Amino acid sequence: MQNIKFIKDYKAKDKLRSSFNELANHVFGISFEEWYQKGFWNERYIPYSYVLAEKVIANVSVNLLDFMVNGEKKSAIQIGTVMTHPDFRHQGLSGKLMRKVLEEYENKCDFIYLFANDTVLDYYPKFGFEVIEETQFFYDNLPSASNPTTLKILDGHDEMDLQFIYEFAKNRVPVSLTFGSTNSHSILMFYCLSVFQNNLYYLEEDNVILIFAEEDETLHIYELIAKEKCSVEKILHKIVPLGIKKIILHFTPDSENLLNVKKHPCKNGETLFVKSKGELSFPDAFKHPLLSQA
Structure with missing residues (x-):
């Protein structure tokens, strides 16, 4: 020793x-x-x-x-x-x-x-x-977007896209005031590099970066990064593709987003x-x- x-x-x-x-x-x-x-x-x-x-x-x-x-x-x-x-x-x-x-x-x-x-x-x-x-929040009755907004695809292998995400996330607001993190952009980038290289999107009209993936008929929303407070449900109404029956949030939504959300023990x-x-x-x-x- x-x-x-x-x-x-x-x-x-x-x-x-x-x-x-x-x-x-x-x-x-x-x-x-x-x-x-x-x-x-x-x-x-x-x-x-x-x-x-x-x-x-x-x-x-x-x-x-x-x-x-x-x-x-x-x-x-x-x-x-x-x-x-x-x-x-x-x-x-x-x-x-x-x-x-x-x-x-x-x-x-x-x-x-x-x-x-x-x-x-x-x-x-x-x-x-x-x-x-912990509690898992999810939707099972949120309608799909009749005309989904076009999302810009960000490339987890592209230096400029990665730097854009990093600088953007540095200045984010917490996704939730109930329970949300800041100064976590370094950890976020590990996921962008190693796990979600092909699941990165930018919703330009709302100035929001989204990380999500579709699995069978379930949409997993892993992250919603914004510089100003925004409505999770409003964003979801713009992006949910047809055929999705369940949406799982991998974070805490704020109280104003809880009208349609359900929950169970995580x-x-x-x-x-x-x-x-x-x-x-x-x-x-x-x-x-x-x-x-x-």
Whole structure:
């Protein structure tokens, strides 16, 4: 253990960043290199790692975000990319990194949170995290657009389109004042690069960027990015293609958009854990925006 060193915020160090990517690929099958090279890995994503002989062997990453929660601005830390090399598991390294993060940030923000899969539900309560239930919002009776508005297709492989999305998202308003994120544009770009390269659209007449995908007869609305407050339902009425029977929102709609919306408990194999400072009250029904999830 004496040769294991702690290091953080080393994205500019090529050798360490490469090792970080190797571990992420080994554990999760992902890489952050393109995200870094294109300038989207900013100062709001900070890895906290243990290193042995210039190799990253364990990591807990910090994402600095802001939220609107019940109409009030709150600062938050999202913990993600929790990983340990198989050769160094069961040595308490992730727990030590978690404690370092909590010691540094728990008095500097309103809440700290993370998402965990069903295999580690007993782990995070040891650090003071509590489970908070999410809600899935959906429509099953919204009519299709009789004459859908023409959308500009944005290309997730095109440098200019990616930069347009990045700069646009920097200046977004939260999709919801009930529960919506800001300063999450860096995480958003990871999704644009790695997951939704072919699902990016610009609705010029409303100055809105949309990320959505059609699956069977269901339309998944993953993100709605606007610089001014807008009506989700108004936008949907312009874009929903014929044949769609259900629309799932992967974020929280504001109260004025709830006239036709339905909801049920969110069951997606991940559990939201929150550790808050003081008496922070979350909405009775909310969905953390999926594309702000690290």
